[in-house]
Amino acid sequence: MRVVGLMSGTSADGVDVALARIHGTPPRISATVERFVTLPYPADVREAILRIAEGAAVTAGDISELNFVLGEVFAKCALTALRRFGVSPADVDLIGSHGQTIFHQGGTRRSRSGHSNFSVRAAGSTLQVGEPAVIAARTGIPVVADFRPADIAAGGQGAPLVPFADYLLLRSAKFSRIALNLGGIANVTIIPAGAQPQEVTAFDTGPANMVIDALMRRFTRGQQMFDSDGAFAQRGRLLPGLLRTLMEHPYFAKRSPKTAGREQFGHAFVEEILSRAAAHRGRPQDVVHTVTILTAASIAQALVKMRLKQGAAAWELIVSGGGTHNPLLMAQLAALLPSFRILPSSAVGIPEDAKEALAFALLAYEAWHERPNSLPSATGARRTAILGKIVHACGTEHG
Amino acid sequence: MRVVGLMSGTSADGVDVALARIHGTPPRISATVERFVTLPYPADVREAILRIAEGAAVTAGDISELNFVLGEVFAKCALTALRRFGVSPADVDLIGSHGQTIFHQGGTRRSRSGHSNFSVRAAGSTLQVGEPAVIAARTGIPVVADFRPADIAAGGQGAPLVPFADYLLLRSAKFSRIALNLGGIANVTIIPAGAQPQEVTAFDTGPANMVIDALMRRFTRGQQMFDSDGAFAQRGRLLPGLLRTLMEHPYFAKRSPKTAGREQFGHAFVEEILSRAAAHRGRPQDVVHTVTILTAASIAQALVKMRLKQGAAAWELIVSGGGTHNPLLMAQLAALLPSFRILPSSAVGIPEDAKEALAFALLAYEAWHERPNSLPSATGARRTAILGKIVHACGTEHG
Numbered sequence: 001m002r003v004v005g006l007m008s009g010t011s012a013d014g015v016d017v018a019l020a021r022i023h024g025t026p027p028r029i030s031a032t033v034e035r036f037v038t039l040p041y042p043a044d045v046r047e048a049i050l051r052i053a054e055g056a057a058v059t060a061g062d063i064s065e066l067n068f069v070l071g072e073v074f075a076k077c078a079l080t081a082l083r084r085f086g087v088s089p090a091d092v093d094l095i096g097s098h099g100q101t102i103f104h105q106g107g108t109r110r111s112r113s114g115h116s117n118f119s120v121r122a123a124g125s126t127l128q129v130g131e132p133a134v135i136a137a138r139t140g141i142p143v144v145a146d147f148r149p150a151d152i153a154a155g156g157q158g159a160p161l162v163p164f165a166d167y168l169l170l171r172s173a174k175f176s177r178i179a180l181n182l183g184g185i186a187n188v189t190i191i192p193a194g195a196q197p198q199e200v201t202a203f204d205t206g207p208a209n210m211v212i213d214a215l216m217r218r219f220t221r222g223q224q225m226f227d228s229d230g231a232f233a234q235r236g237r238l239l240p241g242l243l244r245t246l247m248e249h250p251y252f253a254k255r256s257p258k259t260a261g262r263e264q265f266g267h268a269f270v271e272e273i274l275s276r277a278a279a280h281r282g283r284p285q286d287v288v289h290t291v292t293i294l295t296a297a298s299i300a301q302a303l304v305k306m307r308l309k310q311g312a313a314a315w316e317l318i319v320s321g322g323g324t325h326n327p328l329l330m331a332q333l334a335a336l337l338p339s340f341r342i343l344p345s346s347a348v349g350i351p352e353d354a355k356e357a358l359a360f361a362l363l364a365y366e367a368w369h370e371r372p373n374s375l376p377s378a379t380g381a382r383r384t385a386i387l388g389k390i391v392h393a394c395g396t397e398h399g
Numbered sequence: 400m401r402v403v404g405l406m407s408g409t410s411a412d413g414v415d416v417a418l419a420r421i422h423g424t425p426p427r428i429s430a431t432v433e434r435f436v437t438l439p440y441p442a443d444v445r446e447a448i449l450r451i452a453e454g455a456a457v458t459a460g461d462i463s464e465l466n467f468v469l470g471e472v473f474a475k476c477a478l479t480a481l482r483r484f485g486v487s488p489a490d491v492d493l494i495g496s497h498g499q500t501i502f503h504q505g506g507t508r509r510s511r512s513g514h515s516n517f518s519v520r521a522a523g524s525t526l527q528v529g530e531p532a533v534i535a536a537r538t539g540i541p542v543v544a545d546f547r548p549a550d551i552a553a554g555g556q557g558a559p560l561v562p563f564a565d566y567l568l569l570r571s572a573k574f575s576r577i578a579l580n581l582g583g584i585a586n587v588t589i590i591p592a593g594a595q596p597q598e599v600t601a602f603d604t605g606p607a608n609m610v611i612d613a614l615m616r617r618f619t620r621g622q623q624m625f626d627s628d629g630a631f632a633q634r635g636r637l638l639p640g641l642l643r644t645l646m647e648h649p650y651f652a653k654r655s656p657k658t659a660g661r662e663q664f665g666h667a668f669v670e671e672i673l674s675r676a677a678a679h680r681g682r683p684q685d686v687v688h689t690v691t692i693l694t695a696a697s698i699a700q701a702l703v704k705m706r707l708k709q710g711a712a713a714w715e716l717i718v719s720g721g722g723t724h725n726p727l728l729m730a731q732l733a734a735l736l737p738s739f740r741i742l743p744s745s746a747v748g749i750p751e752d753a754k755e756a757l758a759f760a761l762l763a764y765e766a767w768h769e770r771p772n773s774l775p776s777a778t779g780a781r782r783t784a785i786l787g788k789i790v791h792a793c794g795t796e797h798g
Contacts, residue, residue, distance in 0.1 A: 042518045057456040060526055064502040068521035068551070076519075103463040119441045120475075122467030122533070127459055133545075134521070137552035137784065146532075150790065153470070153536035370791050385536065389788035391549065392769050 001368075002034075004082070004141070005354075005361030006074050006097040008130075010261055011184040011210055012049045013225060014040040015074060017081035018357035019092070022365045029168050031362050035085040036354040039077045045069060053102045054267060063102075063129070070100055071134025078139055089139050096364025096388070097135055097145040098356075099128030104148070106157025106259055107380070125149075126158045136393040144364035147387040151374050156381025159259045163189035163202035163378040165359035170318060170348065171195060177316045178303065179345070181355060182323025184210035185260050186299050189378065193311060202378035203256035206249070206298040207265040208323045211291050214270045219284040230326035233292040236285030242276055246294050252301065257380050295323070296332035303337060310339075320345035320355035364388060400767075401433075403481070403540070404753075404760030405473050405496040407529075409660055410583040410609055411448045412624060413439040414473060416480035417756035418491070421764045428567050430761050434484040435753040438476045444468060452501045453666060462501075462528070469499055470533025477538055488538050495763025495787070496534055496544040497755075498527030503547070505556025505658055506779070524548075525557045535792040543763035546786040550773050555780025558658045562588035562601035562777040564758035569717060569747065570594060576715045577702065578744070580754060581722025583609035584659050585698050588777065592710060601777035602655035605648070605697040606664040607722045610690050613669045618683040629725035632691040635684030641675055645693050651700065656779050694722070695731035702736060709738075719744035719754035763787060 005018040019035045041049070048066060052058055074097055082089055107124035132145035148158035166179040166189035179189040186208035190201045212233070213226045227233055251264045277287045308315055317340040323329050324344055334342055345352050366373035367388035374384050404417040415437050421430045440448070447465060451457055473496055481488055506523035531544035547557035565578040565588040578588040585607035589600045611632070612625045626632055650663045676686045707714055716739040722728050723743055733741055744751050765772035766787035773783050 044516075044518050048517070052459050055458045055460065057458065059454045059456060060451050060462060060502040061454065061504070061524075062516075063459060063462050064504075064524040064526035065516060065521060067526065068524035068548075069517045069519050071548075071552070072519050072521055103459040105460070105463075117443075117461075117464060118447070118468045119443050120468050120471050122464060122471055125460075125463040125467035125530075127463035127466065131524075131548050131552070132788070133548035133784075134552040137549065146788075149467075149470075149530050149532035150536065152467070153530070153533040367791070372793055383793065385532075385793050386791040389531070389545075389790050391788050392766070392785040394771055394782065394784050 001093040001365060002091060003361040003365050004078055004092055004095045005357035005359070005364070006078060006095060007357040007360050008098065008100050009183045009356070010101060011213055012041060012046050012100060014038045015077040016354065016357040017077055018354040018361055019081070019085055019087060020358050020361040022362060026168055026371070031169060031358060032349060033351050033354045033358050036351055036357065037081050037084060038353065039080060041073065045073060049100055049102065053262060067129040067131045068134060070129050071131030072138070074130045075135045075138035078135065089141055092141050094364055094368055095135060095139065095141050095143045096360040097130060097132055097143055098147065098360045099130040099145055101126065101128050103127040104158065104261060106159060107152045107155055123155060124152045124158065126152055132389065132391045136391045140393050142393045143391045144367045144388040145391065146389045147360070147363055150385040150387045151379050151381050154381040154383055154385045156374070156376065156379030157257065157259055158379065160187050160202050160204065160378055161363065161374070161387065162187070162356055162359040163200060164373055164375040165362045167191055167197060167200050167375060168362065169350065175313055175316050176308070176311060177318055180299065180317055180319045182208040182319065182321035182329070183356065184208060186295060188303065190306070190308070192309070197375055198377045200375060200377050201256065203258050204260040205302040206251055206260055208295055208321065210265050211270060211273070212288060212295070215273070215288050215291060218270070218274070227288055227326065230292065230328040232285055233289040233328050236283060236289030238293055239277070239280045239282045239286050239290045242280045242282060242290050243294055243297070245276055246273065247297060252298050257378065292326065292328050293332055296329055296336055299333065300336035314339060314341045317342045318345050318348055319343065320350060320352045322353065324352040400492040400764060401490060402760040402764050403477055403491055403494045404756035404758070404763070405477060405494060406756040406759050407497065407499045408582045408755070409500060410612055411440060411445050411499060413437045414476040415753065415756040416476055417753040417760060418480070418484055418486060419757050419760040421761060425567055425770070430568060430757060431748060432750050432753045432757050435750055435756065436480050436483060437752065438479060440472065444472060448499055448501065452661060466528040466530045467533060469528050470530030471537070473529045474534045474537035477534065488540055491540050493763055493767055494534060494538065494540050494542045495759040496529060496531055496542055497546065497759045498529040498544055500525065500527050502526040503557065503660060505558060506551045506554055522554060523551045523557065525551055531788065531790045535790045539792050541792045542790045543766045543787040544790065545788045546759070546762055549784040549786045550778050550780050553780040553782055553784045555773070555775060555778030556656065556658055557778065559586050559601050559603065559777055560762065560773070560786065561586070561755055561758040562599060563772055563774040564761045566590055566596060566599050566774060567761065568749065574712055574715050575707070575710055576717055579698065579716055579718045581607040581718065581720035581728070582755065583607060585694060587702065589705065591708070596774055597776045599774060599776050600655065602657050603659040604701040605650055605659055607694050607720065609664050610669060610672070611687060611694070614672070614687050614690060617669070617673070626687055626725065629691065629727040631684055632688040632727050635682060635686070635688030637692055638676070638679045638681045638685050638689045641679045641681060641689050642693055642696070644675055645672065646696060651697050656777065688727070691725065691727050692731055695728055695735055698732065699735035713738060713740045715739070716741045717744050717747055718742065719749060719751045721752065723751040
């Protein structure tokens with residue numbers, strides 16, 4: 001099957017489009033990325049997403065409109081990408097669309113102590129927008145979307161979902177592997193050699209690019225949305241006092257499974273960094289440098305804490321995501337994790353930037369075949385589920 | 400197949416649960432209601448729905464929580480109903496869930512002149528809540544939900560959807576029929592004898608119970624949610640001046656296809672009635688009486704305006720919905736439409752209160768079989784679509 005994966009992360013800087021070939025049935029499944037592109041969000045759409053995701057007051061109509069507008073955006077991204085790839089939509093069998101998260105509160109933990117607004121309680125909730133019926137109508141391709149609710153309904157955190165794909169694509173009888181994705185948030189999937197699904201664990205270690213990106217936007221007044229090639233950070237120096245303080249963030253001490261997002265490392269965290277940086281007399285490049293080191297240090301600390309059983313071969317750390325393009329971050333990871341064999345995911349056949357989009361193509365493929373596609377050991381769910389809603393297509397207007 | 404239909408209308412007074420037996424393939428399809436019950440919403444949930452549907456300021460998190468809480472409510476309603484029916488969830492093949500509409504703006508018309516908040520435009524949008532993944536998880540039954548978006552994506556108003564079911568269930572080679580549903584809003588589906596799908600038309604004539612219910616709540620300070628058996632109205636008398644004024648509402652003069660809702664006949668309309676009623680020195684029972692007559696008169700006027708072609712037999716007006724229990728309303732309809740043969744829908748095998756829930760069971764059944772289940776002549780869509788999102792179930796926690 002030829003499957004398009006559409007992904008937009010919490011930083012909402014654009015839509016990742018992966019065109020994948022997938023065949024087989026787990027555990028024997030093959031998924032390869034044929035082409036990949038990231039297309040930017042229109043600026044006003046991105047701004048609305050960030051505003052709403054940060055908890056701005058809106059009406060049901062605003063959310064409804066955003067859902068349909070994002071459906072049009074995702075559809076356009078899919079069609080634009082396919083045109084660039086020289087592939088006709090008629091030759092694509094399925095689209096897996098993650099949607100844009102505008103709210104997420106995983107099930108198990110907080111809900112027990114947290115309050116509920118209603119006499120009827122929900123364990124947690126999550127809201128992804130980007131109407132799949134619009135994507136199906138514009139492309140003429142069936143869509144599987146909205147993967148997180150079914151995991152929350154099964155008692156899970158609704159995240160992380162990518163470890164299911166990590167397990168299918170990276171597990172090995174011989175090698176113990178950790179998949180590390182450096183997106184807005186840094187997350188790891190730990191797959192011991194020969195592991196069964198229930199032996200796989202996964203969690204978010206903390207921020208990857210989210211905080212760096214926010215700082216760059218602030219320091220450059222929106223001229224630079226991220227630190228390209230880590231060049232800005234490399235002109236700065238470490239502020240040890242600031243790093244020490246930031247490492248005391250309670251999230252890093254929290255036990256896994258745990259998920260991070262804008263709630264922990266969003267606007268408020270950036271404000272805190274800026275006010276503390278002023279106390280440390282840090283220049284902008286020093287602050288970005290220090291936060292880049294924070295990312296590497298929090299990942300390394302989390303992995304060291306795990307006391308992974310060391311077999312004959314070294315653990316492989318297979319790295320993907322935008323952060324792989326940041327040499328300072330990668331060098332720091334190598335320095336802090338000398339016992340690991342660090343590899344870019346392309347070394348095992350998965351283009352660094354395409355991994356998450358590929359994962360949602362794979363989740364869609366499994367849902368389409370009515371097979372469970374969740375990993376309870378990663379999300380804390382009580383059982384597996386078939387994640388995703390299926391929207392059939394009836395051809396497009398023009399054919 | 401045994402299919403449960405779950406429906407909650409704009410008045411949000413409860414969840415209709417119909418258990419239906421459906422078999423066959425259109426045009427030869429059979430759908431019968433085995434059992435039916437309406438279960439009330441928890442008061443706080445209903446209040447939140449109405450507040451949010453009237454445009455209250457909320458966060459994305461509020462909408463997200465409401466979606467999951469309503470998923471739990473719908474699941475509980477389905478399970479409670481099945482227990483009362485003495486039917487095990489394991490013996491049910493599918494659930495069709497309409498969800499609770501908290502925003503709806505149909506596509507074709509307004510969007511052309513209306514403004515958009517974004518550089519990317521959506522033709523219209525609609526938002527139903529009541530997470531189907533929760534319903535599937537709690538019941539262990541696959542769910543088809545969220546039918547309206549695909550019609551809007553195809554250029555339609557996303558409403559009305561019930562005419563698709565009306566056409567399948569009521570069309571006749573011999574009889575020309577109009578299905579009239581008296582829910583919160585009154586809607587008609589016009590099916591000439593021997594009609595092809597594209598010859599079927601449908602529209603909302605205006606309010607049915609929505610305004611009466613709102614007045615009853617106001618006059619009884621929430622003690623009565625509706626005018627049971629029309630008893631309150633029957634104690635009053637017609638205020639001709641008020642009726643004349645209300646009949647001048649621009650909606651009644653608008654050309655069909657047209658859809659009505661809380662936007663036209665919600666809070667603001669009720670306030671207008673109350674202030675005008677004061678000028679006419681109307682007692683509460685006179686006001687409810689007059690608005691009951693308004694319902695019948697606006698329906699009759701709409702049908703008379705259509706100049707329906709009269710064949711050998713009289714047109715049949717097949718009436719369903721809560722309004723069928725209002726003798727004053729039914730008597731007025733009979734008086735105003737003497738050339739019609741007025742029948743309760745139970746006369747053609749569809750229990751009056753169960754028709755809408757049955758319709759969504761039938762729409763789900765068609766979507767499950769990957770067949771188009773929309774009627775473009777009713778919604779204004781450019782083409783048919785497979786309405787509804789399919790959520791697979793993996794059994795429940797307990798088996």
